[in-house]
Amino acid sequence: MERRQFIQKGATVALAGGLLTNQAIAMPTTKVFIHHVYFWLANPESEADLNQLIAALKKLSEVPNIQQFHIGVPADTRREVIESSYQVSLCLFFADSEEEAIYQIHPLHLKFVEENKHLWKKVVVYDSVDI
């Protein structure tokens, strides 16, 4: 149902075409569960380790119930409130908490953790649900 709403929203966006304001795109009506993970590498200077983690995260994207998938690195912004000491971020959108729970125990996710956990020394996760 959530997914259908998402597609219908896409249809509205497409049909309205050039008449749309940014606002219409910026405010999806579908509420999501955002699972945002920040990784600190055990060897932050190792390009090989960085590339291995990124490659592994790309494979992880094959878990089928992920709505949006973003692998990131810190932006160039530097202010007192900005945490930029991590090396890699993973931002996943799910329809709801049940879908995220399914992801947690999906074989591809368990395999990812098992094969790559030696690469990081610290992981911080923020799970949030839209109000």
Place this chain on the structure above:
Amino acid sequence: MERRQFIQKGATVALAGGLLTNQAIAMPTTKVFIHHVYFWLANPESEADLNQLIAALKKLSEVPNIQQFHIGVPADTRREVIESSYQVSLCLFFADSEEEAIYQIHPLHLKFVEENKHLWKKVVVYDSVDI
């Protein structure tokens, strides 16, 4: 240009209809800048303060160059790696770092900070750019 690509993606999603796999929705080709802010309230027990912050964040969504806007609260997930002590999160997507820089100095954003900064005791920001 980024925005047009986003709309075209919407059109493709709409036209393909039921033939789509989740994967097609999950993997946008457009790279984004994710600005994720976590707020710790000065008075975390105050429902009035929470509501004021959320209302102010909704107004903030009127900044026109925001691509996606999510106001969240911590999910029910509790594991050692999960940071769930914040009260409110704000996840914004921008086309790129230049667009996020414009947001930082937008009058609506400056007004938001000025009028509401007394509500929080701590803010942590993670800015990430898609690889």
